[in-house]
Amino acid sequence: MAGPLRSDPTNPPPNKSRAPRIVAVGGGKGGVGKTFLSSNLSVALARAGYRVVAIDTDIEGPNLHTWLGVGSPRSSLADFVAGRTDSLLKLVSQTPIENLGLVAATHGNLAAAQPSNERRIELLRQLRALPCDFVFVDCGAGAHPANIDYFLVGDEGLLVLHPEPTSIENTYTFIRAAFYRRMQLAMQKHDVKERIREAMDQRNERGIRTPLHLLREIEQMDPEEGQRFVRSMRAFRPRIIVNEVGSTEDVKLGFSVRTVCKKFFGIEVDYLGYLNRDPAVLDAVRHKATLLDTHPDSDAAVYLRRIARKLAEAVPLPAKT
Ligand SMILES: Nc1ncnc2c1ncn2[C@@H]1O[C@H](COP(=O)(O)OP(=O)(O)OP(=O)(O)O)[C@@H](O)[C@H]1O
Ligand SMILES: [Mg+2]
Structure with missing residues (x-):
C-alpha cells in the first residue's frame, strides 16, 4: 500500500463544504466495460488531484477491486446493505493509488442484493457526505431493479454500450x-x-x-x-x-442512440465519448493493474483521459493541504 493519501477519503477533513459529484456507471448488458471505465476514470481523476471514492455495487459479481489492483478486501458494501454496519465511510479502504478510496462489494448476501427503500435513501445521504470530490458507482449489468436503483443514485449516469445490436x-x-x-x-x-x-x-x-x-x-x-x-x-x-469501437460507423452509433x-x-441523452477496442485493456487487467499505469500511451488510455476531462469540467480541484 502507498503511504497516507494527501487527501485521505478515509480520514475526512473537519470542514468539508461541498458534496461529491456522484457518477454512476451502468449498462444494459454484461461485459461492455463498465468496471473497466469506473476503475480507470476513478484513477484518471485521482491522478489529476481529485479525491475519489470508487464503489462497487455489483454485489452479485463484484470485481472492481481487481481492476484497481487490490486483493479481496475485508469490508464490503454488502455489510451496509444488510445493516451490519451503519457507516459507509468506515467501509472505504485505501487503494495503492493516491487520492483513491474503494468500497468493495465482496462477500455479498445474494438473497438481498437490493437495498430496502430506507437503506437506499440512507446510502444516498451517506454518499453525499463522503469527504471527496467524485464518487464512481460501478453497477451490475442489466435492468434488474437493484442495478437501476444503484444507477439512479448518480448525479449523472454514464451508460456504456458496445457497437452491436x-x-x-x-x-x-x-x-x-x-x-x-x-x-x-x-x-x-x-x-x-x-x-x-x-x-x-x-x-x-x-x-x-x-x-x-x-x-x-x-x-x-x-x-x-x-x-x-x-x-x-x-x-x-x-x-x-460507446466502448470497443472498431470503425467510424461504430463511432457514429452514439449519435444514433x-x-x-x-x-x-x-428523453435527452448526451454522447460523452467512445473508446477503441484495444488489447492493452485486457493486458492491464491480466496484470491486475490499471491501464493508465501499464499502458498510459495506448489508444484506450488517451480516449479515457479525454472522457475524464469532460467529467471534470465543472468540478473545481480541491485546495492543496
Ligand atoms: N476498450 C476495450 N478494448 C478491449 N477490451 C476491453 C475494452 N473495454 C473492456 N474490455 C474487456 O472487456 C471485458 C469486460 O470488461 P468489464 O469487466 O469492465 O465489463 P463489465 O461491463 O463491467 O462486465 P460485467 O457486466 O460482468 O460487470 C474485460 O475483459 C476487458 O478487458
Ligand atoms: Mg463489471
Whole structure:
C-alpha cells in the first residue's frame, strides 16, 4: 500500500463544504466495460488531484477491486446493505493509488442484493457526505431493479454500450427502465406512482407506450404531479459511452442512440465519448493493474483521459493541504 493519501477519503477533513459529484456507471448488458471505465476514470481523476471514492455495487459479481489492483478486501458494501454496519465511510479502504478510496462489494448476501427503500435513501445521504470530490458507482449489468436503483443514485449516469445490436437493444431497455423508476421515485401521490408502475409493463392494458404518453396521463390525473414529472424528466440525462469501437460507423452509433431516445422516448441523452477496442485493456487487467499505469500511451488510455476531462469540467480541484 502507498503511504497516507494527501487527501485521505478515509480520514475526512473537519470542514468539508461541498458534496461529491456522484457518477454512476451502468449498462444494459454484461461485459461492455463498465468496471473497466469506473476503475480507470476513478484513477484518471485521482491522478489529476481529485479525491475519489470508487464503489462497487455489483454485489452479485463484484470485481472492481481487481481492476484497481487490490486483493479481496475485508469490508464490503454488502455489510451496509444488510445493516451490519451503519457507516459507509468506515467501509472505504485505501487503494495503492493516491487520492483513491474503494468500497468493495465482496462477500455479498445474494438473497438481498437490493437495498430496502430506507437503506437506499440512507446510502444516498451517506454518499453525499463522503469527504471527496467524485464518487464512481460501478453497477451490475442489466435492468434488474437493484442495478437501476444503484444507477439512479448518480448525479449523472454514464451508460456504456458496445457497437452491436444486442447491446444497443439492451441500452434502450435500460434507459426505459431507469427513466420510469426515476419518475416513480420523484412522484409524491400514490395513484400517480401506481400509474407509472403500470406503464413499466411494456404491454400494459392502458396502452401507455412512451414517456410522453405517460406524461399526458399524469397531467390529466394531477397537474401538480405533471409539472414535477416534467422537471424530473428534464433532469434525467444519461450520458453514453460507446466502448470497443472498431470503425467510424461504430463511432457514429452514439449519435444514433441520442436521436432515437429523443424521437421515440422524448428523453435527452448526451454522447460523452467512445473508446477503441484495444488489447492493452485486457493486458492491464491480466496484470491486475490499471491501464493508465501499464499502458498510459495506448489508444484506450488517451480516449479515457479525454472522457475524464469532460467529467471534470465543472468540478473545481480541491485546495492543496
Ligand atoms: N476498450 C476495450 N478494448 C478491449 N477490451 C476491453 C475494452 N473495454 C473492456 N474490455 C474487456 O472487456 C471485458 C469486460 O470488461 P468489464 O469487466 O469492465 O465489463 P463489465 O461491463 O463491467 O462486465 P460485467 O457486466 O460482468 O460487470 C474485460 O475483459 C476487458 O478487458
Ligand atoms: Mg463489471
